[in-house]
Amino acid sequence: MPEGALEIDRISKRYGDVVALDEMSLTVRSGEMLGFVGSNGAGKTTTMRIALGVLAADSGEVRYDDAPVDRTIRSRIGYMPEERGLYPKMKVLDQLQYLGELHGMERAEANRAANRWTERLELSERRDDQLQKLSLGNQQRVQLAAALIHDPAVLILDEPFSGLDPVAVEVMSTVLGEMRDRGVPVVFSSHQLELVQRLCDRVGIVRRGRMIADGTVEELRSSGPVRLNVHAPKAPDDWAEGLPGVKVESHQNGHTTLRLDEQADDQQVLRAALDTGPVHEFSRTRPSLTELFREAVTEEPDE
Numbered sequence: 001m002p003e004g005a006l007e008i009d010r011i012s013k014r015y016g017d018v019v020a021l022d023e024m025s026l027t028v029r030s031g032e033m034l035g036f037v038g039s040n041g042a043g044k045t046t047t048m049r050i051a052l053g054v055l056a057a058d059s060g061e062v063r064y065d066d067a068p069v070d071r072t073i074r075s076r077i078g079y080m081p082e083e084r085g086l087y088p089k090m091k092v093l094d095q096l097q098y099l100g101e102l103h104g105m106e107r108a109e110a111n112r113a114a115n116r117w118t119e120r121l122e123l124s125e126r127r128d129d130q131l132q133k134l135s136l137g138n139q140q141r142v143q144l145a146a147a148l149i150h151d152p153a154v155l156i157l158d159e160p161f162s163g164l165d166p167v168a169v170e171v172m173s174t175v176l177g178e179m180r181d182r183g184v185p186v187v188f189s190s191h192q193l194e195l196v197q198r199l200c201d202r203v204g205i206v207r208r209g210r211m212i213a214d215g216t217v218e219e220l221r222s223s224g225p226v227r228l229n230v231h232a233p234k235a236p237d238d239w240a241e242g243l244p245g246v247k248v249e250s251h252q253n254g255h256t257t258l259r260l261d262e263q264a265d266d267q268q269v270l271r272a273a274l275d276t277g278p279v280h281e282f283s284r285t286r287p288s289l290t291e292l293f294r295e296a297v298t299e300e301p302d303e
């Protein structure tokens with residue numbers, strides 16, 4: 001494993017009868033930003049809390065740099081929890097400085113870092129305000145500053161972009177990109193798929209406590225189902241029914257979209273189309289990333 005990688009290796013976690021994680025595995029390498037997506041309750045927060053060590057797994061292991069994550073390594077993780085846990089009545093700068101000191105920084109060093117991060121996150125004007133006086137978006141920027149204050153070696157962020165306006169999204173994504181470029185592995189969960197697609201080097205899709213797909217955007221797209229667009233103007237509505245491995249997704253005015261699984265033979269489909277008359281279009285497409293995500297994150301009804 002390359003230096004500085006965070007590896008989550010087959011962790012499982014149950015809450016009574018609820019299986020929250022079922023051998024979940026995930027690796028974030030140094031200098032890589034990974035988007036962690038899945039429907040509500042899929043297991044993202046549980047995975048992140050176990051990686052941070054605030055929750056124990058029933059089995060499996062979390063490693064950083066090939067060594068099991070212990071107290072020392074944990075203190076080098078920057079974490080942004082989903083339930084934003086700062087002190088509402090404390091002033092922004094005091095709060096960040098205090099958190100820095102809790103991480104073992106000298107007071108002056110923590111003060112410098114608090115000033116630097118508030119400036120970088122465009123919060124300089126709000127340094128002396130109580131956190132509760134800030135807008136939600138600005139409170140979230142303070143949360144990010146809190147995760148960054150001690151110059152973390154790993155960043156784990158639970159829905160850092162939720163509820164942010166486009167300007168705040170830009171500020172936050174630029175800062176995360178800078179951390180990644182400095183070699184820090186960055187993992188964040190999100191339901192904002194376009195953002196994940198735009199920002200992330202890799203994407204992990206989780207469903208029911210398991211990682212069901214993991215790769216670059218291009219890898220995921222090329223592993224998705226093949227679709228065929230066929231334009232056969234004389235074809236009756238049911239021309240493709242019964243072809244092995246073929247599902248008709250739509251058929252209108254001679255334009256048919258078919259979804260092919262591995263058993264499907266596209267040449268057989270072409271012959272069937274030609275049997276109906278002329279074929280003006282016969283093209284293969286891969287699903288867009290958003291389509292892939294939608295399919296993957298949509299919970300199937302319980303079997």
Ligand SMILES: Nc1ncnc2c1ncn2[C@@H]1O[C@H](COP(=O)(O)OP(=O)(O)OP(=O)(O)O)[C@@H](O)[C@H]1O
Pocket residue numbers: 015018019020038039040041042043044045046047082
């Ligand atoms: N403390 C708990 N007690 C019981 N069940 C829990 C507890 N925490 C989580 N769960 C269950 O574990 C599963 C995974 O939850 P988790 O919060 O990790 O999902 P998530 O992917 O982060 O969801 P969301 O997108 O809604 O934040 C869910 O079924 C949830 O109900």
